[in-house]
Amino acid sequence: xxxxxxxxxxxxxxxxxxxxxxxxxxxxxxxxxxxxxxxxxxxxxxxxxxxxxxxxxxxxxxxxxxxxxxxxxxxxxxxxxxxxxxxxxxxxxxxxxxxxxxxxxxxxxxxxxxxxxxxxxxxxxxxxxxxxxxxxxxxxxxxxxxxxxxxxxxxxxxxxxxxxxxxxxxxxxxxxxxxxxxxxxxxxxxxxxxxxxxxxxxxxxxxxxxxxxxxxxxxxxxxxxx
Amino acid sequence: xxxxxxxxxxxxxxxxxxxxxxxxxxxxxxxxxxxxxxxxxxxxxxxxxxxxxxxxxxxxxxxxxxxxxxxxxxxxxxxxxxxxxxxxxxxxxxxxxxxxxxxxxxxxxxxxxxxxxxxxxxxxxxxxxxxxxxxxxxxxxxxxxxxxxxxxxxxxxxxxxxxxxxxxxxxxxxxxxxxxxxxxxxxxxxxxxxxxxxxxxxxxxxxxxxxxxxxxxxxxxxxxxxxxxxxxxxxxxxxxxxxxxxxxxxxxxxxxxxxxxxxxxxxxxxxxxxxxxxxxxxxxxxxxxxxxxxxxx
Numbered sequence: 273x274x275x276x277x278x279x280x281x282x283x284x285x286x287x288x289x290x291x292x293x294x295x296x297x298x299x300x301x302x303x304x305x306x307x308x309x310x311x312x313x314x315x316x317x318x319x320x321x322x323x324x325x326x327x328x329x330x331x332x333x334x335x336x337x338x339x340x341x342x343x344x345x346x347x348x349x350x351x352x353x354x355x356x357x358x359x360x361x362x363x364x365x366x367x368x369x370x371x372x373x374x375x376x377x378x379x380x381x382x383x384x385x386x387x388x389x390x391x392x393x394x395x396x397x398x399x400x401x402x403x404x405x406x407x408x409x410x411x412x413x414x415x416x417x418x419x420x421x422x423x424x425x426x427x428x429x430x431x432x433x434x435x436x437x438x439x440x441x442x443x444x445x446x447x448x449x450x451x452x453x454x455x456x457x458x459x460x461x462x463x464x465x466x467x468x469x470x471x472x473x474x475x476x477x478x479x480x481x482x483x484x485x486x487x488x489x490x491x492x493x494x495x496x497x498x
Numbered sequence: 499x500x501x502x503x504x505x506x507x508x509x510x511x512x513x514x515x516x517x518x519x520x521x522x523x524x525x526x527x528x529x530x531x532x533x534x535x536x537x538x539x540x541x542x543x544x545x546x547x548x549x550x551x552x553x554x555x556x557x558x559x560x561x562x563x564x565x566x567x568x569x570x571x572x573x574x575x576x577x578x579x580x581x582x583x584x585x586x587x588x589x590x591x592x593x594x595x596x597x598x599x600x601x602x603x604x605x606x607x608x609x610x611x612x613x614x615x616x617x618x619x620x621x622x623x624x625x626x627x628x629x630x631x632x633x634x635x636x637x638x639x640x641x642x643x644x645x646x647x648x649x650x651x652x653x654x655x656x657x658x659x660x661x662x663x664x665x666x667x668x669x670x671x672x673x674x675x676x677x678x679x680x681x682x683x684x685x686x687x688x689x690x691x692x693x694x695x696x697x698x699x700x701x702x703x704x705x706x707x708x709x710x711x712x713x714x715x716x717x718x719x720x721x722x723x724x725x726x727x728x729x730x731x732x733x734x735x736x737x738x739x740x741x742x743x744x745x746x747x748x749x750x751x752x753x754x755x756x757x758x759x760x761x762x763x764x765x766x767x768x769x770x771x772x773x774x775x776x777x778x779x780x781x782x783x784x785x786x787x788x789x790x791x792x793x794x795x
Contacts, residue, residue, distance in 0.1 A: 310769035329768050329782075348782065350768060351752060369752065369784055388784050389749055407749075408787065 273301050274325075280307035284314065291341075294320035310350065315343050318360070335362040338379060354381045357398055370407070373400045376417065382471040389426065392419045395436050401471035411436055412448065420467050422475045430483055434490060438483040439464055441475055450489035456482045500673040501527025501646040501766045502660075504734040506741035506793050509760035512775075517637030521629040523763075523770040524644040528625045530766055531646030534659035535628040536620020538669035538736055539642035543614045545576065547590035547666075550610040550617045551600070552583050552656055559605050560584050570599050581631045582656075583610065583619050590614075608657060608694070613667030615640075615738060620659040640795070641741050643734045643764075645671040651679075652697040662700045664691060665707035667738040672699040673751045673766060674730035682726070702727060706735060716740045720790040734764050735792075742792035749787035756780040762793050 277287050287305060295318075302323040308314055312331040315324050318341040326334065329347035336355040345353075348366030357376040364372075367385035374390065376398025383391075383400070389407035392400050397416040405423030412428070414436030424442035431448020437460070438451075447453075464477040503523035507513055520537055553559040560579055563586070567575045571592040578585045588596060593612050600607055610618040619632040625646045629635065645660035652658045661669040676682075679698040682705060687693055691704045691711075705727065709719035716735065720742050723733075732751040735742040743764055745753055756763045756771050758780045765771045768782070785791055 309772040310767060331767055331769055348768070350754075367784070369754075370749070389787065408747075 274304045275301050276304045276306060278306050279311060279314070280309060284311055287314065288316060291315060291318050291320075291322070291324065294318070294322050296320065308347070312350070315341070318343070321360075329366065338362060348385065353383075354379070354398070357381065367404070368402075372402075373398050376400070378417075380467075380470060382473075386423065392417070392436070395419065399467055401467055401473060403471070403473055405442065408445075409448070411438055414438070418463065418467060420464065420471070420473075420480070422473060430485070432489055433485045435485060437463075439480040440483065441480045444481075444483070447483065450486045451483055452486045454482045454484045456480070499530045499648040500660075501530030501770070502644070502671045502673050502732065502734050502764065503527060503766070503770050504641075504643040504671070504736070504741060504743070504762075504764035506641040506762040507760065508762070512760055513640060514638045516639045516642055518635040519774060520642050520644050521634045522773050523765060524625045524629060524634075524646060526770045526772075527644075527646045527766055531648045532624055533649055533654045534620065534622045534647040534656075535625035535645065536618060536659045536661055537634060537642055537644040538611065538616055538618045538661040538663065538671075539634075539637055539639045540615040540667070540736065540738070541617055541637060541639040544585075544587045546573075546588050547593050547612060547614060548617060549586040549588065549593060549596060549612050550583060550619075551586065551607055552610050552620075553605070553607045554582065554656075555606045556582050556584065559607055562605065563600070563603075563607065566599065566603060566605075567596050571595055580619065580633070582621060583617075583632065585617055611663035611669065613663075613738065616663070616667045616669060616736070618661055618663055618669060620645075620661065621656055622654055622659065641736055643669060643671050643736050643741075651675050651699075652695065657695045658697050660699060661736075662697070662703040664693065664700065664704040665710065667736075668703070668707055668710070669736045670699065670703040670706065671734050672702055673732045674746070676702055676727055676729035676731065678728040698729070702731065702733060710737075716742050716794075717790050717792045720744045720792065724788055724790075732766070739795040740792055742790065743785050744790055745785055745787050747788040753785050754782065755785055755791070756782045 299322040305326045308328040310331045316336040319339040321340045326345045331350040333352045335343040338360045339358045340360045342361045344363040351369045354362040357379040359379045363382045368387040371390040372387045373381040375394045381400045383402045386404035391406040391410040393412045395414045395417045401420040408426035415434040421440045425444045428448035430451030461477045576587040660671045676698040679701040706719045
C-alpha cells in the first residue's frame with residue numbers, strides 16, 4: 273500500500289506537514305509524490321523510517337535534513353539534494369545539480385546519473401555514491417564521510433579537505449589544495465565494497481583510487497577529533 | 499538572484515505559440531525576480547527596420563515622435579504602440595538619424611532596441627503584470643529570451659531591466675554580477691560602442707556587440723568573454739539567427755537546458771521548463787561551466 277500525494281493539486285506544505293507528522297512512528301505505508309514539476313523543498317526534514325518515492329524531477333533541496341527516511345527520486349534533482357542529511361537514504365535515478373549532499377552529517381546519498389559542481393561540499397559524515405561523474409570543487413572542505421565516484425571528477429577535487437575519504441574510478445581533472453592520492457589499503461577496499469553494494473553499483477573496488485588530506489593546510493591534532 | 503529563460507524554435511509550427519510559452523516560463527520565474535521583467539522576441543520583419551522605444555508618457559510622446567521623425571528622415575514612419583512601448587518602422591539607413599534626433603529632442607523617451615526582427619518589451623513590476631500589459635502571450639516569433647529581475651547592481655528602473663540590446667538584433671539577459679564592468683565600459687565607449695546605463699549587464703552585452711562588430715561569430719564572441727569578463731554570470735544571448743548560452747567557470751548561477759526536435763529551451767530552474775511540449779522525453783541537461791553553447795538557424 274502506498275499513499276499517493278499529488279503535489280500540483282495539494283501543495284508542498286501539505287506534503288511536508290503530513291510527512292513531519294510521522295516523526296517518532298514506524299510507518300507501514302510508503303508514500304508516492306506525483307507531479308513534482310521541479311518544485312523546491314520536497315520531503316525535507318523527515319524523521320521517520322518511511323519510504324517516499326517522487327515521480328519526476330525536483331528543484332532545490334529535495335530530501336534536505338533527512339533523518340531515517342528512504343527517499344527515491346525517479347527523475348533528476350536541482351541544487352542541494354539531501355543537504356545536511358543526518359541519516360537515512362536518498363536515491364536519485366537521474367542527475368543532480370550543484371552541491372549534492374552538502375554539509376551532510378550521515379546517511380547515504382546515491383546519484384545514479386551525474387552530479388555537477390560542489391558535490392559533497394563540507395561533508396561531515398555522509399556517504400555519497402555517484403554512478404556517473406562529478407563537477408568541479410567537489411568535497412571542498414570535506415570533514416568526514418566517504419565520496420565514491422564511478423566516473424570522473426572535475427577540477428579542484430577535495431580542496432582544503434579535512435578527513436573525508438574520496439574514491440574515484442575515472443580521471444581526476446585536478447586535485448585541490450592539500451588533497452593528495454593515498455594508498456588503497458585492505459580496509460578501504462572493504463569499505464568501498466560495502467558502499468558500492470548499498471548503492472546498487474557493480475563497479476569493482478580495485479578499480480578505484482583513493483584521495484584525501486595531506487594534513488598540511490589545517491592544524492591536525494588528534495585531540496581535536498570528536 | 500534573477501531568473502532567465504530562453505527559447506529557440508526549430509519547428510516552425512511552434513512559432514505562433516512562442517509568446518505564450520515564453521510568458522509562462524517568465525511567470526514561473528517570478529520568485530527569482532519580482533521587481534522587473536522583460537523579453538526580447540524575434541518576430542516577423544516589417545517594412546524597413548524596427549526601432550522599439552519606451553516612454554513613461556506615451557500618450558503625448560509617441561504622436562509627437564512620429565511628427566518629429568517624418569520630416570527629418572524624409573520617410574513615412576509607421577508606429578505600432580503597445581502600452582508604454584512602440585515599434586517604429588522606418589528605412590534601415592534612417593535609424594541613426596532618428597536616434598540622434600530623438601536624443602536631442604528632450605522627449606521622455608528611451609530606445610529599447612533596433613533591428614530587422616527583434617523587439618524588446620521590459621518594465622518595472624511583477625512578471626505577470628509585465629506579460630499582461632504587453633500581451634506577450636499573443637506574440638509569435640522564431641526565438642526569444644526573457645528575464646525576471648531582483649536588482650543588485652543598479653536601480654530598479656525600466657533602463658535597468660533586462661534584456662539589454664547594444665547592437666542591431668542583438669540581446670542578452672544575465673543572472674549574476676560583473677565586477678570589471680566600469681573599466682570595460684570606459685574601454686568599449688572609447689571603441690565607439692553605445693552604452694546607455696550604469697548597469698553591469700549592459701556592459702556584457704556591449705562587449706559581445708563589440709566582438710561581433712570585429713567579425714567574431716556569436717560562438718567566438720562568447721568564447722572570448724570567458725577571458726575578458728570577470729564576475730558571476732549565466733548569460734543567454736540572441737542574435738538575428740542565433741541563440742547562445744554561457745556560464746562563468748565557477749558556475750554558481752543555476753542553469754538547465756532542454757532540447758527536442760522542436761526547440762532548444764533554457765531556464766534558471768527546471769520549473770520554468772515543465773510546461774513545454776514534449777518535456778518528459780526531451781534531452782535535459784545542466785550546461786557545463788566555461789563552455790560555450792550556441793545554435794544557429
